[in-house]
Structure formats: structure tokens, C-alpha cells
Amino acid sequence: MRTVYFKKDNYLYRRSHNKQSLTDLRKHAITWFAMQPGYGSDSTYGPIVTSWRVEERVSLLDISKKSYRVNGLNSYLKDANIPFSLDDLSCDYQYSGGDRNKRFHKIIEPLLAEWGLDGTYIHEDDSDEDCEGASEVVIRKSSLWKFAKM
Numbered sequence: 150m151r152t153v154y155f156k157k158d159n160y161l162y163r164r165s166h167n168k169q170s171l172t173d174l175r176k177h178a179i180t181w182f183a184m185q186p187g188y189g190s191d192s193t194y195g196p197i198v199t200s201w202r203v204e205e206r207v208s209l210l211d212i213s214k215k216s217y218r219v220n221g222l223n224s225y226l227k228d229a230n231i232p233f234s235l236d237d238l239s240c241d242y243q244y245s246g247g248d249r250n251k252r253f254h255k256i257i258e259p260l261l262a263e264w265g266l267d268g269t270y271i272h273e274d275d276s277d278e279d280c281e282g283a284s285e286v287v288i289r290k291s292s293l294w295k296f297a298k299m
Contacts, residue, residue, distance in 0.1 A: 154209070156203065157203055158203060160202055163199050164188065165199070171296065178251075179254045180290070184284045184286065206295075211270050215238070226256065231256050268287045
């Protein structure tokens with residue numbers, strides 16, 4: 150598996166319909182961030198764009214390529230006897246923020262914890278598929294302390 154690192158003082162972005170604090174983000178098991186401040190639309194994601202500075206180095210599992218998701222995670226999921234379909238690992242579902250994306254991250258949470266990773270990284274330009282959506286980072290609740298709202 151490939152790991153990507155975000156150094157201290159890098160920035161990630163969120164778009165929302167409501168103001169959000171770090172406390173608000175901690176109410177969820179995972180939080181999505183974009184790598185560009187202007188991703189998405191006001192009507193879909195909300196008009197409020199917030200910037201989040203990385204305060205401590207963040208280690209992320211790179212799931213940009215299908216081979217990373219299918220070959221790397223397939224054996225883990227089978228060994229853990231976790232039911233899933235290869236369709237669940239589609240890059241479009243990983244971008245969606247929908248049920249399959251949440252399920253995927255819930256499934257791999259123990260793996261991320263075991264490997265000391267803060268979340269996942271998917272970059273459209275690095276993908277070997279035609280993925281829909283902005284490049285994004287998904288951070289585990291237990292790693293949100295590494296961020297500061299700007």
C-alpha cells in the first residue's frame with residue numbers, strides 16, 4: 150500500500166451549509182476535506198468555505214489507483230472476513246461521501262488504526278480510472294486534533 154503525507158502548515162478545505170468548528174467535525178466518524186478551496190458548488194456542498202491548517206504531519210492511505218484499493222485492500226478484507234463487493238471499491242463511490250464511502254471507511258478503520266494512518270487520500274490526477282469528483286482527503290475522527298480551523 151502507498152502512503153501519502155501532508156506536512157505541517159499544508160491546507161485542506163471544506164464547503165458546508167453551516168459554520169463548522171472542530172467540535173462539530175468530531176461528531177462524525179470521518180470528515181471529508183478537499184485539496185482545493187473552490188471545489189463543488191454552493192447548492193450541493195454549501196456556500197461556506199473553510200480552511201483547515203495541518204498542525205501535525207498527517208499520514209494517509211493512498212486509494213487513488215484501483216490497484217491500491219482492490220489488490221491492497223482485497224486481501225485485508227477477505228482475511229478479516231468482512232463482506233464487501235469490488236463495486237464498493239469503485240473510485241466514484243470513494244468520492245461520493247455517500248453510504249458506500251462511509252461503509253468503506255468504517256470497514257478499513259481498524260486497518261488505518263493498526264497502520265497508524267490518519268485517513269485516506271484520493272487524487273483524481275493519479276487515478277487509473279475516470280473518477281468523478283474533486284481530489285479529497287478523508288480524516289478519521291481520532292486524527293482531527295492535527296488540524297486547526299483558519
